[in-house]
Amino acid sequence: MTSNLTHLQQLEAESIHIIREVVAEFDNPVMLYSIGKDSAVMLHLARKAFYPAPAPFPLLHVDTTWKFREMIQFRDRMVEESGFKLIVHVNEEGVARGVSPFTHGSALYTDVMKTEGLKQALDRYKFDAAFGGARRDEEKSRAKERIFSFRSANHRWDPKNQRPELWSLYNTRVKPGESIRVFPLSNWTELDIWQYIHLENIPIVPLYYAAVRPVVERDGMLIMVDDDRLELKPGEVVQHKSVRFRTLGCYPLTGAVESEADTLPQIIQEMLLTRTSERQGRLIDHDQAGSMEKKKQEGYF
Amino acid sequence: MAHQSELIEKDILAYLKSQEEKSLLRFITCGSVDDGKSTLIGRLLWDSKMVFEDQLAALEADSKKVGTQGGAIDYALLLDGLQAEREQGITIDVAYRFFSTDRRKFIVADTPGHEQYTRNMVTGASTAKVAVILVDARKGLLTQTRRHSFLVSLVGIRHIVLAINKMDLIDFDAEKFRRIEDDYREFAEPLGFSSITALPISALNGDNIIEKSVNTPWYSGPTLLQFLETVQVEDDRAGQPFRMPVQWVNRPNLDFRGFCGTIAAGTVRPGDEIRVSSSGLVSRVDRVVTMNGDLDEAVAGQAVTLTLKDEIDISRGDMLTVPEAAPLFTRHPEAHLVWLHDEPLRPGQLYLVKSATGITPGRVTDVPYAVDVNTLEQKQVTTLGLNEIALVRLELDRPVPFDPYRENRDTGSFILIDRFSNATVAAGMVSEAVELESHKAQLAELEPETGSAWTRRISLSELSATSLNVVDLTAEYGTFILEAPITLLAHLEKGNRVLFRLRDLGQLPAVALLAYEHNLAFEFDRTLEGISVLLFKRGNLPQDKVDSDTGTGI
Numbered sequence: 001m002t003s004n005l006t007h008l009q010q011l012e013a014e015s016i017h018i019i020r021e022v023v024a025e026f027d028n029p030v031m032l033y034s035i036g037k038d039s040a041v042m043l044h045l046a047r048k049a050f051y052p053a054p055a056p057f058p059l060l061h062v063d064t065t066w067k068f069r070e071m072i073q074f075r076d077r078m079v080e081e082s083g084f085k086l087i088v089h090v091n092e093e094g095v096a097r098g099v100s101p102f103t104h105g106s107a108l109y110t111d112v113m114k115t116e117g118l119k120q121a122l123d124r125y126k127f128d129a130a131f132g133g134a135r136r137d138e139e140k141s142r143a144k145e146r147i148f149s150f151r152s153a154n155h156r157w158d159p160k161n162q163r164p165e166l167w168s169l170y171n172t173r174v175k176p177g178e179s180i181r182v183f184p185l186s187n188w189t190e191l192d193i194w195q196y197i198h199l200e201n202i203p204i205v206p207l208y209y210a211a212v213r214p215v216v217e218r219d220g221m222l223i224m225v226d227d228d229r230l231e232l233k234p235g236e237v238v239q240h241k242s243v244r245f246r247t248l249g250c251y252p253l254t255g256a257v258e259s260e261a262d263t264l265p266q267i268i269q270e271m272l273l274t275r276t277s278e279r280q281g282r283l284i285d286h287d288q289a290g291s292m293e294k295k296k297q298e299g300y301f
Numbered sequence: 302m303a304h305q306s307e308l309i310e311k312d313i314l315a316y317l318k319s320q321e322e323k324s325l326l327r328f329i330t331c332g333s334v335d336d337g338k339s340t341l342i343g344r345l346l347w348d349s350k351m352v353f354e355d356q357l358a359a360l361e362a363d364s365k366k367v368g369t370q371g372g373a374i375d376y377a378l379l380l381d382g383l384q385a386e387r388e389q390g391i392t393i394d395v396a397y398r399f400f401s402t403d404r405r406k407f408i409v410a411d412t413p414g415h416e417q418y419t420r421n422m423v424t425g426a427s428t429a430k431v432a433v434i435l436v437d438a439r440k441g442l443l444t445q446t447r448r449h450s451f452l453v454s455l456v457g458i459r460h461i462v463l464a465i466n467k468m469d470l471i472d473f474d475a476e477k478f479r480r481i482e483d484d485y486r487e488f489a490e491p492l493g494f495s496s497i498t499a500l501p502i503s504a505l506n507g508d509n510i511i512e513k514s515v516n517t518p519w520y521s522g523p524t525l526l527q528f529l530e531t532v533q534v535e536d537d538r539a540g541q542p543f544r545m546p547v548q549w550v551n552r553p554n555l556d557f558r559g560f561c562g563t564i565a566a567g568t569v570r571p572g573d574e575i576r577v578s579s580s581g582l583v584s585r586v587d588r589v590v591t592m593n594g595d596l597d598e599a600v601a602g603q604a605v606t607l608t609l610k611d612e613i614d615i616s617r618g619d620m621l622t623v624p625e626a627a628p629l630f631t632r633h634p635e636a637h638l639v640w641l642h643d644e645p646l647r648p649g650q651l652y653l654v655k656s657a658t659g660i661t662p663g664r665v666t667d668v669p670y671a672v673d674v675n676t677l678e679q680k681q682v683t684t685l686g687l688n689e690i691a692l693v694r695l696e697l698d699r700p701v702p703f704d705p706y707r708e709n710r711d712t713g714s715f716i717l718i719d720r721f722s723n724a725t726v727a728a729g730m731v732s733e734a735v736e737l738e739s740h741k742a743q744l745a746e747l748e749p750e751t752g753s754a755w756t757r758r759i760s761l762s763e764l765s766a767t768s769l770n771v772v773d774l775t776a777e778y779g780t781f782i783l784e785a786p787i788t789l790l791a792h793l794e795k796g797n798r799v800l801f802r803l804r805d806l807g808q809l810p811a812v813a814l815l816a817y818e819h820n821l822a823f824e825f826d827r828t829l830e831g832i833s834v835l836l837f838k839r840g841n842l843p844q845d846k847v848d849s850d851t852g853t854g855i
């Protein structure tokens with residue numbers, strides 16, 4: 001009985017089991033790759049699940065065209081190293097209309113470039129299952145989401161009508177057009193993710209580590225000036241500060257935290273001693289109460 | 302978080318090291334509406350400092366808007382996630398919450414106490430090792446308390462915390478507390494829990510949740526968190542005979558054929574003998590493959606990839622086990638069924654049965670009796686409605702490997718899926734197989750022919766019909782001739798192999814003669830268990846079944 005597994009070993013095994021189950025039961029799965037730390041762990045687990053074979057599904061990145069440049073570089077490096085096939089999808093309609101976080105506000109922008117973009121890609125390639133890196137500890141409405149989360153043909157999530165999920169027996173049945181979002185990291189917490197990255201030496205985007213970067217203060221957040229599309233408003237000045245990111249997304253919407261933590265243990269140390277949750281750096285959650293739940297019903301990941 | 306902040310500040314690497322050995326405990330809270338489940342979990346998260354400042358700000362704002370505490374902090378709001386629920390003020394589904402201390406990580410299933418939500422409780426309990434059953438100290442045991450206790454026992458939970466809540470409202474009265482505890486122990490006796498721990502608490506004020514309460518000097522037991530941190534949830538699976546449902550066959554190239562799955566019981570090492578549930582074929586483990594290197598041993602709970610010494614036909618749907626303790630392999634399991642759907646069970650109708658080894662079509666043929674969850678009495682029924690529980694008999698389209706649920710939750714459980722709506726309509730727990738079908742080939746003895754009375758003929762006619770590939774000759778004495786019917790030869794032609802277990806070397810000529818007559822090859826093996834001979838058609842190695850590996854059969 002001394003052979004009891006540690007919490008990380010158990011979480012890892014559960015995730016691998018989930019990933020294999022999808023491959024065994026779906027025709028056309030895809031892994032949504034958002035380049036962040038959760039995606040990094042998910043991709044690592046996918047490699048483990050099928051080792052020595054490559055994972056038998058592609059990665060999908062829904063590119064809003066506003067990602068940090070370092071994220072894109074990192075993405076291309078990881079794809080090369082891991083041998084995954086990568087599909088990059090951009091909502092060209094949104095681009096043509098000039099939708100940007102500055103002109104249309106964070107809510108509409110996210111809806112068009114992220115949610116719409118994702119739906120377009122899922123429809124175009126007819127994926128019947130899509131892995132996502134969401135965790136239940138991230139947000140209240142996620143706490144009730146299933147690991148295999150059913151989506152109607154128009155990608156809607158119905159929180160009142162979820163399939164009961166017992167043991168590790170997942171109902172994978174869908175009709176044509178319907179799909180399942182699969183969350184292999186459902187039971188991981190932010191701390192679990194960091195500990196696992198540390199233990200397994202998983203590469204992550206350098207933006208997670210503190211470095212001196214150009215930032216401006218806007219709406220109480222530190223926004224990095226990642227390229228020349230960020231126009232300064234009157235009174236704003238570019239400052240050079242040692243900052244890092246707890247969560248990564250579109251650079252105009254992602255707040256940096258001032259930090260000197262430039263090693264993984266230091267990041268974990270800071271996380272353990274800090275008193276704000278990681279979603280705080282995301283502009284979209286603050287829009288309205290229950291906003292994440294509304295977005296999810298509409299198909300946001 | 303309840304972590305050693307000093308160590309974190311001084312020596313983060315030492316801290317991280319100390320966290321690597323942390324264990325994981327899943328538990329469920331149950332009780333009637335308003336007994337305080339959400340408040341209790343909110344409190345645990347709060348006190349173990351899993352609530353961050355920004356969440357606290359949101360919680361304060363929400364408490365003013367929709368809280369039940371007159372504007373003061375309502376911990377339940379941390380839990381009642383979905384907007385619709387917040388407006389209604391009740392929990393309507395299962396929510397999973399996480400917190401951790403230095404010793405353990407906890408996953409809590411918060412389940413509703415509403416009458417009609419047995420379904421959610423069974424769902425939450427299915428993965429839990431401990432149940433915290435809440436009782437309102439003012440009300441004592443209710444029908445729901447009994448129902449929840451029965452359900453958690455049915456689902457295999459062995460450890461109960463009887464959390465007698467709202468002690469603040471009865472002035473922390475020791476007498477009343479003891480009466481409720483005694484009542485409960487008497488009631489729960491037949492349910493056979495391994496442990497029952499009664500705690501006097503106030504979820505709202507935090508008494509005996511993390512720290513010992515000054516209000517209960519008469520109570521000397523652990524606080525809730527102390528109990529949860531130290532309770533030994535025996536993972537006896539590691540000590541049981543090895544089992545691994547084959548989830549996926551990994552075949553990247555001709556040189557590698559790995560069987561992926563999560564070990565459901567026991568341990569496995571290179572060199573171990575394993576048996577395939579469907580064919581009865583036996584081989585040995587060659588490697589236990591992982592990306593971090595081959596393992597010398599893997600244990601229950603781990604997700605691994607095994608390669609075998611022999612190239613035998615194995616696909617999703619099979620279970621690999623130790624040869625001495627094979628699982629039930631049956632088309633007729635008997636099981637407790639919890640009905641989870643509004644649409645009642647239709648006996649005789651085809652459903653999809655999903656078990657650890659995949660999906661098999663099947664039907665419920667018989668409902669011997671239903672169980673009244675309130676009185677535990679058995680009653681006659683013709684069908685099952687939402688939240689009802691019964692013992693049923695199933696008929697599956699093909700045999701499926703199972704263990705009794707009480708021995709193994711993973712290999713003893715299944716769900717029923719409606720073929721048309723794809724809804725998950727029921728949860729099943731196997732009690733046994735109705736009639737154990739023999740795994741061994743039937744050896745029909747023919748009458749000795751005149752003139753050759755000393756040579757018996759043994760016909761293998763049953764073999765190919767049942768596709769069971771083991772012939773056990775260890776009980777046979779004397780000389781004999783083996784007769785292979787045309788169906789068996791066709792079976793071998795398709796790439797199947799037949800394993801003969803011999804009592805001694807004297808039986809070898811009979812097998813060799815069979816091979817000689819029909820142009821077959823064989824492999825001879827001597828193992829600790831005895832002598833075996835694998836008979837097959839040369840040049841017709843087993844077919845690659847990776848592509849046809851959907852496991853659905855429909």
Ligand SMILES: Nc1nc2c(ncn2[C@@H]2O[C@H](COP(=O)(O)OP(=O)(O)O)[C@@H](O)[C@H]2O)c(=O)[nH]1
Binds near residue numbers: 333334336339466
């Ligand atoms: N006085 C008192 N009230 C409590 C206690 N625990 C919970 N409550 C209150 O009981 C009500 C129901 O609690 P809630 O956690 O929502 O119950 P649930 O339905 O079981 O989740 C709320 O108003 C709580 O504030 C307690 O220990 N003492």
Ligand SMILES: [Mg+2]
Binds near residue numbers: 339340377381392
């Ligand atoms: Mg509640």
